[in-house]
Every structure is written in structure tokens, then in C-alpha cells.
Amino acid sequence: MMCFDECLELPASRIEVEHSIALTARWAKRCKEAQVKTNGISGEQALFGIFQGGGELDLREQSLEQIVEIDFDGYAIGGLSVGESKEEMYRVAHHITPKMPAEKPRYLMGVGDPEDLLEGIEAGIDMFDCVLPTRNARNGSLFTSRGKISIKQNQYKEDPEPLDPDCACSTCQNYSRAYLRHLFKSNEILGVRLNTYHNLFFYLTLIKGARAAVKDQHFPEFKKDFLEKYRSGLDGD
Ligand SMILES: [Zn+2]
Known part of the structure; x- marks a missing residue:
């Protein structure tokens, strides 16, 4: 409270x-x-x-x-x-x-x-x-280990790859970017659910990693590695 x-x-x-x-x-x-x-x-x-x-x-x-x-x-x-x-x-x-x-x-x-x-x-x-992980998910803005993706972009129309190849969540394990884009463009509620699931999973994984790094006393390296990859960018959205 x-x-x-x-x-x-x-x-x-x-x-x-x-x-x-x-x-x-x-x-x-x-x-x-x-x-x-x-x-x-x-x-x-x-x-x-x-x-x-x-x-x-x-x-x-x-x-x-x-x-x-x-x-x-x-x-x-x-x-x-x-x-x-x-x-x-x-x-x-x-x-x-x-x-x-x-x-x-x-x-x-x-x-x-x-x-x-x-x-x-x-x-x-x-x-x-x-609110960022859930609100962004509803707007098709998805966090990945290589930066943010706007799933509505044309470049994902026929993209068979998972949203984030490094993510272990069920959205990334089971669906392609093209399918997520299709769901988003069609206003399918399933798209919102899958996107939200992924973004929350991404955040929790990031925090779990940070917690472990703090405990093992290598947080500065963890942060540097994460940001280097994160800023390498997918579509720069
Ligand atoms: Zn995922």
C-alpha cells in the first residue's frame, strides 16, 4: 500500500x-x-x-x-x-x-x-x-533481445521467424512474426494476448537475469552485454 x-x-x-x-x-x-x-x-x-x-x-x-x-x-x-x-x-x-x-x-x-x-x-x-510491457503489447510494440519491434510493419508480413529467437516464451516457441502481424492487423484478441504474454515474459527474464547478476557480482557486465545486443536493433522502432 x-x-x-x-x-x-x-x-x-x-x-x-x-x-x-x-x-x-x-x-x-x-x-x-x-x-x-x-x-x-x-x-x-x-x-x-x-x-x-x-x-x-x-x-x-x-x-x-x-x-x-x-x-x-x-x-x-x-x-x-x-x-x-x-x-x-x-x-x-x-x-x-x-x-x-x-x-x-x-x-x-x-x-x-x-x-x-x-x-x-x-x-x-x-x-x-x-504499464509499458502490457500497453506496448496491445499496440503491437514488442520488446526483444535485439530491441523493439513494431509488429505491424510490412517487413514482417511473410517473416517465418519467431518474434525473438532468443526468447523461451510460448509465443516465440509456437508462432511466427508473420502470424503475429496478421493477428494484429486483423484486430484479433489472440494477438493482444500473445504479445502481452511475450512482453511480460521478456521483462521477467530480464529482471531474473539482473537479480542473478547482482548476486554473482557481475551486474555491470550483464548490463553492458544486454544493452549492446538490445541496441543492435531490429527495425529501430
Ligand atoms: Zn517470447
């Missing part, structure tokens, strides 16, 4: 960010009080605090401090991936994540594509959530 917070659209002025983190801290206190009061009713449900601060690093630190003081089960970076550039998101994530309590889960909200996930993990993030 997440605290109520205010997520500002970026860019925002410093004064707006200051007001916003103050409001977010007041709401967080009330959320915590409500959780304590209803503990018998809600059982052992965890409550995460969310801190804000836009792109202002000192306000990020201030907001984090205010939220950590209230003491939550985990902490989330809010207000990133809301229209700012990737560089800006990475800059904030790399600055603030190491300052978050290491003994509690660190959660980057609303992120992201495969590159963002690896960048977040490198910064020290433990958790993510994102």
Missing part, C-alpha cells in the same frame, strides 16, 4: 516543488496514523512512503528525510518518469537512491523500459512498476 502524495508535472518551479514536498509530508503523516489506527483491520499490510522533489536534488534529500522520519516499510521515489528526459531521471535516481535506507525496499515508481530498469538497478533500486 502506498501513501498519498502529490506528483508534480515536470518541469516545475522550485517554489512549486517546495510546496509539493511539504504537502506530501503532511499527507504521509496522516497515512501512517491511519495505518497504525487500523492495524487490526488491515492486518500486516505494508505501507510505503513516497518522497518527491522534482529535479531539485537538495529538495529530494529534504523530502526523503521527512518521509524516512515517519518510518515506513519501504520507500518510493515518486515524480520521476513524468515527462522529463531520461538523463534527468537517471541523474536524480543515481543521486538519491544510495541515500535511501538500504535495509528497506527501494522502489522507483512508474519506470520503465528495459534500459531504465537496468539503470535503476545499477543505482540501487529494488522494485519497479510500469
Whole structure:
């Protein structure tokens, strides 16, 4: 369960960010009080605090401090991936994540594509959530080990290859790109299901690999190898 917070659209002025983190801290206190009061009713449900601060690093630190003081089960970076550039998101994530309590889960909200996930993990993030794999799947935008594919493109019309030859999911094991393209073009609901299955499988496989690499202490190599292949590109969509 997440605290109520205010997520500002970026860019925002410093004064707006200051007001916003103050409001977010007041709401967080009330959320915590409500959780304590209803503990018998809600059982052992965890409550995460969310801190804000836009792109202002000192306000990020201030907001984090205010939220950590209230003491939550985990902490989330809010207000990133809301229209700012990737560089800006990475800059904030790399600055603030190491300052978050290491003994509690660190959660980057609303992120992201495969590159963002690896960048977040490198910064020290433990958790993510994102609509991207499922929403993209519904639009025919599919993640593969060699980059994104837009399955509606003409070049896949008679392509007998699996969507991603390196993927072990049932979509890739059983269907061709041409068939997936046909399903997409015909608005067949099966296409949406097969695409969604693949994209979720791809994300889970990526995260499993990253988790193992962190454990074995070779995450930088894992990230480099993945990105090299991922950026080698299929159709550059
Ligand atoms: Zn697959």
C-alpha cells in the first residue's frame, strides 16, 4: 500500500516543488496514523512512503528525510518518469537512491523500459512498476533481445521467424512474426494476448537475469552485454 502524495508535472518551479514536498509530508503523516489506527483491520499490510522533489536534488534529500522520519516499510521515489528526459531521471535516481535506507525496499515508481530498469538497478533500486510491457503489447510494440519491434510493419508480413529467437516464451516457441502481424492487423484478441504474454515474459527474464547478476557480482557486465545486443536493433522502432 502506498501513501498519498502529490506528483508534480515536470518541469516545475522550485517554489512549486517546495510546496509539493511539504504537502506530501503532511499527507504521509496522516497515512501512517491511519495505518497504525487500523492495524487490526488491515492486518500486516505494508505501507510505503513516497518522497518527491522534482529535479531539485537538495529538495529530494529534504523530502526523503521527512518521509524516512515517519518510518515506513519501504520507500518510493515518486515524480520521476513524468515527462522529463531520461538523463534527468537517471541523474536524480543515481543521486538519491544510495541515500535511501538500504535495509528497506527501494522502489522507483512508474519506470520503465528495459534500459531504465537496468539503470535503476545499477543505482540501487529494488522494485519497479510500469504499464509499458502490457500497453506496448496491445499496440503491437514488442520488446526483444535485439530491441523493439513494431509488429505491424510490412517487413514482417511473410517473416517465418519467431518474434525473438532468443526468447523461451510460448509465443516465440509456437508462432511466427508473420502470424503475429496478421493477428494484429486483423484486430484479433489472440494477438493482444500473445504479445502481452511475450512482453511480460521478456521483462521477467530480464529482471531474473539482473537479480542473478547482482548476486554473482557481475551486474555491470550483464548490463553492458544486454544493452549492446538490445541496441543492435531490429527495425529501430
Ligand atoms: Zn517470447
